[in-house]
């Protein structure tokens with residue numbers, strides 16, 4: 001079994017239902033996210049549009065975070081999920097430096113690394129990840145990539161524009177996007193400018209460490 | 212190149228909270244800097260033993276103690292940078308051998324153990340024969356101990372700027388630069404003119420080679436990878452890291468090279484000592500800039 005995700009960006013409307021469901025399900029502390037929906041505005045007024053991209057851990061086949069973790073706190077489980085053992089983690093932030101997608105953060109409450117686990121605990125009880133359940137338009141498609149009859153496999157078969165983030169990194173993500181442009185997937189394709197963010201003056205909880 | 216589409220798309224992120232910027236900060240700089248001096252001194256002691264064993268007198272203990280202290284500074288800052296420092300023992304009891312962090316921690320611990328043994332051998336037994344034998348093995352181990360940080364940087368897949376084998380070469384050059392500088396300062400009048408100029412040459416050549424590599428990356432690095440171009444942007448033009456970058460290059464490499472050249476003409480020890488101090492101080496700045504800039508780039 002190889003579990004994977006696919007987000008159909010034609011369907012996503014940026015409601016952040018998945019983000020909130022994830023926060024609640026996994027008790028993700030303030031100022032940190034396992035799953036974020038990024039908004040990028042494209043064009044010049046009045047010809048503008050807003051794009052939405054849910055971003056989570058890609059559960060890479062060749063995961064740099066797993067490779068660099070000195071104590072195997074990050075590890076594969078048999079269904080292909082890259083899981084984390086927070087009791088084992090020493091908080092070296094090696095994984096934060098290794099993940100090319102910025103998917104790992106240091107949990108300010110436990111001072112250990114954390115990230116999306118595809119809700120491994122729910123899957124163990126035969127439930128879908130919380131974000132999949134919450135999405136009102138079924139933009140999140142989750143399933144077994146090794147089963148050709150699964151929803152996700154069918155979606156991949158039926159769509160031509162199936163993409164992953166940063167394929168050049170050789171991580172082989174198990175997380176796909178349909179309907180994505182460079183603006184959705186490539187952080188260099190958009191600017192981050194002062195004064196444009198809908199979130200302002202964000203207070204990050206203290207992380208320890210020495211930045 | 213996607214960057215060039217920006218003018219057309221005018222794409223601006225309007226909602227996203229990426230990771231806080233710099234995760235590995237000055238504690239990690241201290242780690243790399245102190246380790247360079249620690250292992251560099253061992254390399255220099257070994258070279259001195261091969262070249263001029265009679266000049267080892269008086270330096271066996273003092274240079275090894277300084278190296279030991281620097282290695283402990285390195286270990287201390289490594290530990291302090293962990294978010295869960297009291298779990299450090301997990302590295303030894305749950306080791307993950309694909310991780311350069313694990314392999315490095317093991318090797319560095321053995322290295323410091325060997326150094327302690329050498330200090331004990333000298334302080335309590337004055338046994339130079341055993342010391343010199345142990346020095347061979349310690350020097351051998353100093354090579355991977357110097358290099359493993361480059362391994363960590365290579366495994367940091369997200370940070371395109373840190374490439375192997377460039378970082379490996381830079382780690383060795385940092386060790387020979389700071390090791391020779393520390394040896395010049397420690398040796399002082401105990402070193403003959405010939406030995407001093409030998410270490411001065413190592414200092415000057417290390418500075419030259421490291422400078423060439425940095426300049427090559429500065430000028431050509433951006434031509435092949437878009438991410439590297441975006442990262443190098445932080446040290447080009449204006450801005451605090453551009454200023455720091457050039458301060459580092461001047462203090463660690465350019466001025467020491469000039470001073471070493473002048474020393475070769477004038478034989479002024481003061482000039483050589485100044486070159487050594489500048490190289491040690493400047494190395495910290497150089498390492499810090501190179502550590503921080505890739506972390507300024509948003510990953511998502």
Ligand code: SF4
Pocket residue numbers: 056057058059060063064065066082098099100101102103104115171
């Ligand atoms: S996306 Fe990042 S955190 Fe997730 S498996 Fe890949 S490297 Fe690890």
Ligand code: SF4
Pocket residue numbers: 068069070071072073074084088089090091092093094095096112113
């Ligand atoms: S922070 Fe924790 S999970 Fe990440 S590499 Fe270090 S020990 Fe592993």
